[in-house]
Amino acid sequence: MGADLFGSFAESTCAALVLVAASPDLKDSWAGQMYPMLISSAGIVVGLVTLLTQGIFYKVKDMPDVEKALKGILVISTVLMTPVVIYLSKWCLPEVFSMGPGYEHVKWWYCAVSIMLGLWSGLIIGYVTEYYTSHR
Numbered sequence: 001m002g003a004d005l006f007g008s009f010a011e012s013t014c015a016a017l018v019l020v021a022a023s024p025d026l027k028d029s030w031a032g033q034m035y036p037m038l039i040s041s042a043g044i045v046v047g048l049v050t051l052l053t054q055g056i057f058y059k060v061k062d063m064p065d066v067e068k069a070l071k072g073i074l075v076i077s078t079v080l081m082t083p084v085v086i087y088l089s090k091w092c093l094p095e096v097f098s099m100g101p102g103y104e105h106v107k108w109w110y111c112a113v114s115i116m117l118g119l120w121s122g123l124i125i126g127y128v129t130e131y132y133t134s135h136r
Contacts (some may be wrong), residue, residue, distance in 0.1 A: 023098060
C-alpha cells in the first residue's frame with residue numbers, strides 16, 4: 001500500500017512539473033517552475049509539525065486514544081496545509097497565466113483551490129472510511 005501511494009505521489013509531482021514546463025508563462029519563472037516541488041516540500045514540513053503538535057492536542061495513554069490521535073493528525077495536517085497552499089500559490093504563480101490553447105486565463109487561485117479540494121476531500125474520506133469500518 002505504501003509503495004502504491006508513493007508511486008502516485010511521485011507520478012503526480014512529475015506530471016505537475018511537465019505541465020509547468022509546457023506553460024508559456026510559467027516556464028520562464030523560477031518560482032513557477034518550483035511550485036510543484038515547493039508544495040510537496042511544504043507537505044513534508046507540515047507533516048513533521050503535525051506530528052510534533054499532535055502530542056499536545058491528542059495524548060495517547062490507552063488503546064482507544066490511538067484512534068482519536070490518528071484522526072487528529074488528519075485534521076491538524078489539513079488545517080495547517082491549507083494556508084500554506086494559499087501562500088505558495090499566490091507567491092509562486094502569476095496573477096493570470098496561460099497553460100496553452102484554450103486555457104489562456106488561468107488565475108493563481110485556481111491551482112490553490114484544486115489542491116485544497118484534494119486536502120479537504122481526503123479529510124472527509126478519512127472520516128467516512130473510519131465511520132463505515134469502525135469496530136463499533
